[in-house]
Amino acid sequence: MNIQWHVLNFLIYVCTEEGKANSPETWEQYGTGLYDYFGFCEANGYDWKFTTHTSKHSTIDKYRNWSMAECGLEPSTVNDRLRIIYRFYEYALEECWIQSLPWRGKKELLKDYGPGLIKKDTTGGYKRSSTGRKPSITTVRVLSRTQVDITLGAIANLELKLITRLALACGLRKQELLTFPKKYIVDPKDYPVTKMNYRIILNPREMKTKNNKSRQVDIPASLMNDLWSYIKYERQARASLCNDKEDKKLLFLTEHGKRFSNGGRGLNTLYKELSLPFKLNPHILRHTYATHTLYVLTKMNLPMVPLIYVRDRMGHSSIKTTEIYLHFIELVDDSVLDTMQNNMAEYYAEVANETSQEF
Incomplete structure (x- = not known):
């Protein structure tokens, strides 16, 4: 429980002086990694300062293999932590805390080997499979229509089911789902019965958004109707248990009238307890929304640019990030994505008509 001042100085530099990590969520990632x-x-019993190349595998090599083989972490998570560790060592060399970097040549990430190409090495390192198979283009995970149905059918908790539907319909990040304001939900009866979606502006002053940026999302009418019914008939009992004024502004509350938390019974834990035969977390739901939406829009002749629409709904700062989903679509059989919700094409056609003026 002693402060490691080398790490502390590095974090202060990265989070305040360098200016590349602007979000508190990013600070948390650096600290956790x-x-x-x-x-x-x-x-x-490894000394992080020992960087002499006298053994076959460096401490970073052993950490990378332990994270995958023993902890079962996702390659993307391991890569994120490796980038932070590499950056720390480069900073340590600049500050003369170490005499050399603990790696030779190129910094190696798991994407250099591809999913399925990493095998545990009893010496403490990792080795590349001899299959010669090309690495996957992306590690994005997407649910099929069947998996979506299985997921929703397995969820008994009303709040969790509505959170899941909202994630699938809008591609919201976990923190956005957990801090989604109650005030954004409206009574559909106040609008024409022909309205198929509701444009919502996510305001960073009212909820958590990445880098405190505002953006717009579209909630399908059927989901808006169910969310309004939840507020009107179900949420009141939970809100009556809530003593926190800020928590009462949130749409989703636990059975004890508190906000959903990342600690304890967070969303990831709730999804894990479903014991589904496939991996599920809020970010997979976000990927599912983006891939399915982009697939539908690219199949339709619409007066809009699908990539731009999905980019803006997802809140991506660069179109290149959204293009990842194009690559993923090419790796998935059309028959899988063609089994999506029956009314999805009609819904997005209506969305496109309402938003075409933006482009």
Whole structure:
């Protein structure tokens, strides 16, 4: 429980002076990644300052293999932590805390080997499979229509089911789902019965959004109707248990009248407890929304640019990030995506008509 001042100085530099990590969520990722690495070093008696190339595998190599083989972390998570660790060592060299970097040549990430190409090496490192298979274009996970049906059918908790539907319909991030304001839900009876979707502006002053940026999302009419019914008939009992003024502004509350938290019974834990035969978390739901939406829009002759529409709904800062989903569509059989919701094409056609003026 002692402060590691090398890490502390690095975090202060990255989070305040360098200016590349502007979001508190990013600060947390840096802290978590370094805490995990230094905890690994301490538990195994490794000196992080020992960077001499005298063994086959460096401490970073052993940490990378342990994260995959023993902890079962996703390649994307391991890569994010490796980037932070590499960056820390480069900073440590600049500050003369170490005499050399603990790797030779190119910094290696798991994407250099591809999913399924990493095998555990009993010496403590990793080795590449001899299959010669090309690495996957992306590690994005997407649910099929059948998996969506299985997921919704397995959820008994009303709040969790509505959170899941909102994620699938709008591509919201986890923090956006958990801080979604109650005030954004309206009574559909106040609008024409022909209205198929509701344009909602996500305001960073009212909820958490990445980098505090505002954006617009579209909620299908059927979901808006169910969310309004939830507020009118179900949510009141939970809100009556809530003593926090800020929590009462949130749409979703736990059975104890509190906000859903990342700690304890967070969303990931609730999804894990469903014991589904496939991996599920809020980010997979977000990927599912983006891929399915982009697939539908590219199949339709609409007066809009599908990539731009999905980019803006997802809140991507670059169109290149959205293009990842195009690559993923090419790897998935059309028959899988063609089994999506029966009314999805009609819904997005209506969305396109309402938003075509934006483009």
